[in-house]
Amino acid sequence: MQKILVIGSPGSGKSTFAVQLSKQxxxxxxxxxxxxxxxxxxxxxxxxxxxxxxxxxxxxxxxxDGNYSRTLSKRLDYADTVIWLDLPKTICIYRIWKRYIKGKMTKSRTYGNPIKLEPGFVKFVWNFNHTNRPIILKILNENKHKKVIILKNQFEIEEIKKQF
Structure with a gap:
């Protein structure tokens, strides 16, 4: 694996996972x-x-790491592996709120850490699995020759990290 895409809803842990995988x-x-x-x-x-x-x-x-579904097909042309953090929406919503509050308390910002949580963004995350999952599945099905790893919970994420 030399070219890896990490995809998933905002709040799924894409950036954290990508950084950890990068180190490994x-x-x-x-x-x-x-x-x-x-x-x-x-x-x-x-x-x-x-x-x-x-x-x-x-x-x-x-x-x-990132979604940007408009460019997913293009990125798949170059990738050899896709890791999809396909977590429940409740976990993702919890994490974006946690990240937002932590950023407010520490006055620190990271990418993906908004200054304020826009209702439209929260709604996007809440509906991500309903609206975006079918698009992702369609694109991945069109690229069946790629190695795709779908992780559904934190336990699976931790287990896959041990394999790298």
Whole structure:
């Protein structure tokens, strides 16, 4: 495994998992949010994002974490493995609230750690498995030659880490 995609709902633990996996496998980690966001309010236009992503994809090895379903098929063209953190929505909602509160208390920010929780974002996370899972499944089914690991809970996540 030299080119790994880590996908899943916001709050599923993609970034944390990708960083841990990066340390274990000695592969660089790329966070799509860091590529896309210019600052707290502005993102790159799609063409600018696609240009940066293309440069990353052509590298010899990487772990890329993030959803960005618009570019999932393109990323799959280059990836050899997909790890899908397919966790229950209640866990994801809990984690985004926890991350938000922790950020407020410590006055620290990380990517994916919003200054405020927009109702639209919370609704997106709540509905992610209903609206986005079918899209992800369709794209993955179109790429059956890829190795896909689907992890449904924290126990499975911890177990897979032991295998790397």
């Amino acid at each position: 496998l000695d592969l660089p980690v790329i966070h799509l949010d860091k590529l896309n966001w210019i600052d707290d309010k502005n993102t790159l236009n799609p063409a600018g994002f696609d240009e940066l992503l293309e440069k990353v994809l052509k590298k010899d090895s990487w772990i890329i």
